[in-house]
Amino acid sequence: MQEKSINILGIETSCDETAAAVVADGRIVKSSVIASQTKLHEKYGGVVPEIASRAHIEKIYPVIAEAIARANVTKDNIDAIAVANQPGLTIALIVGVTAAKTLSFAWDKPLIAINHLHAHLQSAMLSEEKLQLPAPLEVPIKGPLTLQGDLLLTGPAVALIVSGGHTCLYDYRSPLQPKLLGHTIDDAAGEAFDKVATILKLPYPGGPSIEKAAEKGNPNAIKFPRSMLGRDSLDFSFSGIKTAVLYYCRGQDMKGENKVDSMSARQIADIAASFQAAVIDVLVKKTQRAAKKIGARTILLGGGVAANNRLRTALQKMSDSDVPPKKLLVAPKQYCTDNAVMVASLAYYKFKAGLFADLTLEPKASG
Numbered sequence: 001m002q003e004k005s006i007n008i009l010g011i012e013t014s015c016d017e018t019a020a021a022v023v024a025d026g027r028i029v030k031s032s033v034i035a036s037q038t039k040l041h042e043k044y045g046g047v048v049p050e051i052a053s054r055a056h057i058e059k060i061y062p063v064i065a066e067a068i069a070r071a072n073v074t075k076d077n078i079d080a081i082a083v084a085n086q087p088g089l090t091i092a093l094i095v096g097v098t099a100a101k102t103l104s105f106a107w108d109k110p111l112i113a114i115n116h117l118h119a120h121l122q123s124a125m126l127s128e129e130k131l132q133l134p135a136p137l138e139v140p141i142k143g144p145l146t147l148q149g150d151l152l153l154t155g156p157a158v159a160l161i162v163s164g165g166h167t168c169l170y171d172y173r174s175p176l177q178p179k180l181l182g183h184t185i186d187d188a189a190g191e192a193f194d195k196v197a198t199i200l201k202l203p204y205p206g207g208p209s210i211e212k213a214a215e216k217g218n219p220n221a222i223k224f225p226r227s228m229l230g231r232d233s234l235d236f237s238f239s240g241i242k243t244a245v246l247y248y249c250r251g252q253d254m255k256g257e258n259k260v261d262s263m264s265a266r267q268i269a270d271i272a273a274s275f276q277a278a279v280i281d282v283l284v285k286k287t288q289r290a291a292k293k294i295g296a297r298t299i300l301l302g303g304g305v306a307a308n309n310r311l312r313t314a315l316q317k318m319s320d321s322d323v324p325p326k327k328l329l330v331a332p333k334q335y336c337t338d339n340a341v342m343v344a345s346l347a348y349y350k351f352k353a354g355l356f357a358d359l360t361l362e363p364k365a366s367g
């Protein structure tokens, strides 16, 4: 007899997207609703926490209602409520956490707390049609993962999360307990894209703007620094490259005006392409280094910057040519930036493992 499927309602409000989704069995997306606040933050060139929080309050109920309606389910066939409670902007997270706790209490459904970064990582697992995640997990997992389906993760995978606030490498042996191998010591990769876009006076959000401008530029035009932080380091640093772009645009003494206004579109494109190439170079080399260190045969890529085509192609090239070659799993584009599908998907594995939260759940800025 076929087992009844598990429907989880996922809620995401960690930054500037109010999102809800219903996902069955961790990978059948029944609905995904996202209310983006990009327009509200555009004129400030970055996310303003108070504005984000107010917008979440306005949108959270209609977004959840829409996700449930589109999934064609009722509260009776929802098995659990999952919410990203860390890391993120506390005054944004609290809106989703409060909504999830309220529904959990009112509907008498189990509550599941999700780490937003682990959810980004989970989105990479949504890429593989044939891949089925490990069956109900006991944590911690020791030894090789045995997966059903065609793909076997024999041994650990390396997961690279590149987002607006984080750049992390993980040793991934279980969806429930990725182990941090390295992270950025200053700016996140997405943050660097956003800040360099501001320097170049490109539209917000910066990542897609830089990628678009870079299409017409020469990635070898300017040699921006690639900070590797020593031979064995798996940490990242992107503040130096951001400063290098600023120096390039304002002169070494920083006394000059930002010369961007007098630059040609071609010059801007060259800066964007050279900056993008330097960031991608570091991301790819560090991922390769991490894979070698832990003997990984699989690489996972997720987070907003994973939407970047150049990064996807460069990681694919490295994965194919590395010795031994690696299997690359990249988050589908619609699940790279914040969404609730990744929350509900990861929650399935917590549900199966019986890892529930209670009504004392709080939002946490770090994680």
Ligand SMILES: Nc1ncnc2c1ncn2[C@@H]1O[C@H](COP(=O)(O)OP(=O)(O)OP(=O)(O)O)[C@@H](O)[C@H]1O
Pocket (backbone or CB within 6 Å): 014, 015, 016, 087, 088, 116, 120, 162, 163, 164, 165, 166, 189, 190, 191, 193, 194, 205, 206, 207, 208, 211, 303, 304, 305, 306, 307, 308, 309, 336, 337, 338
């Ligand atoms: N095509 C792209 N190329 C490069 N960067 C991109 C692209 N698309 C989006 N980004 C960047 O991704 C980031 C947003 O990603 P995401 O939504 O995952 O971040 P966040 O949720 O704000 O941060 P975090 O997940 O760390 O809390 C922004 O910095 C944005 O500029």
Ligand SMILES: [Mg+2]
Pocket (backbone or CB within 6 Å): 015, 116, 120, 163, 164, 304, 337, 338
């Ligand atoms: Mg995010």
